[in-house]
Amino acid sequence: MTTNPRSPANRRGPTDPGRRDRLVEATIAVIAERGLDGLTHRAVASAAGVPLGSTTYHLGSRDELLATALRAAAEAYNRRLREFLDGLPADADLAAALADMITHDVGPHRDRTIVEYELYLAALRRPALRPAATAWMSDITALIARRTDPVTARAVTAAIDGLLLESLVADPTPTRADLLPVLRRILP
């Protein structure tokens, strides 16, 4: 791998458009695999297949690494939620749909969901990240509010968060049937 870093196959030239984006993706992949503890410049460089110096060049300090990852994760999550909600028919059973979503988030999507919470929580200790985290959360509420009244939207958003957090740690992982009555208790 590092025997001949100058081989043509590995050279992308000094202008390698998208390298920064690939570094951001690699950052999230590293967190998913090793957690925030394992997020180091070296791990990101290795995951992205670039030399160590490249990470500090494009993404600077470790805090900048975190900030970029948080913004990328928030954007991806909200886009996904928007598409999911937009894909529902107008008269859809919202509680059932959300139960499906949560089941997916703690099942096939588990690793990514954990990363999302780790990044969100990281914002608590980093004032620079708080605006991004706040916006993330209020975007979710706004998306839900397109289907319910505002107070219900806040209640449902909070409940989804709590259910996700609980379901991530529960063993065995709760099923759709476990979640549905709780969501029905809140949604009209």
Added chain:
Amino acid sequence: MTTNPRSPANRRGPTDPGRRDRLVEATIAVIAERGLDGLTHRAVASAAGVPLGSTTYHLGSRDELLATALRAAAEAYNRRLREFLDGLPADADLAAALADMITHDVGPHRDRTIVEYELYLAALRRPALRPAATAWMSDITALIARRTDPVTARAVTAAIDGLLLESLVADPTPTRADLLPVLRRILP
């Protein structure tokens, strides 16, 4: 501080009952101050006023440090919640009481609440901690279920979690008046 560690004032003898407990307290204090990133044997030793070797002797590896802190935090939280609920009159306004509690948790109690979430989340990546975290959560639900039906208890527990998480990051911190309508939306 370390100039004369053998001075009588600092010597507590080879049997220093409670030293382990003080190390656990120091562990939580270190997390509160520096976050999980800053949790090191050296920081704990310094906070507890004991030599470095003492931390590894009493609490072993870093994972054991985390596990002990998680159990202590869960126990303290649940005891506090139990006392709070037991102190309410039978016909109390539960939504108002919970709004007060959340306001307190994200206000004067903010630092400790952050530690609680950091420890809870840490359990996601450490199978050994998951039982403690699961029990923590189900204890909360059980306490609330003494005042409501089971499904409502689950919905309220999840909503409290979500509201805490949201309120910790929001700027400015939500007030009791912000939280109350949301809780009333769920509680009878």
Added chain:
DNA sequence: CGTTCTTGTGTACAGACGTCCACAATGGGC
């Protein structure tokens, strides 16, 4: 008093880390 067990201490080691910086390489402007 002496032995033995538990508790406590100081230090040393090897590894990993963030960050910095001198230097290389390229490609667009002229």
Added chain:
DNA sequence: GCCCATTGTGGACGTCTGTACACAAGAACG
């Protein structure tokens, strides 16, 4: 075709970390 700003690289430095381990010291007990 040359020059220079931008992009990319590799290695080095100093710091901090977990952990191990040899040794000290009081206590229980005969």
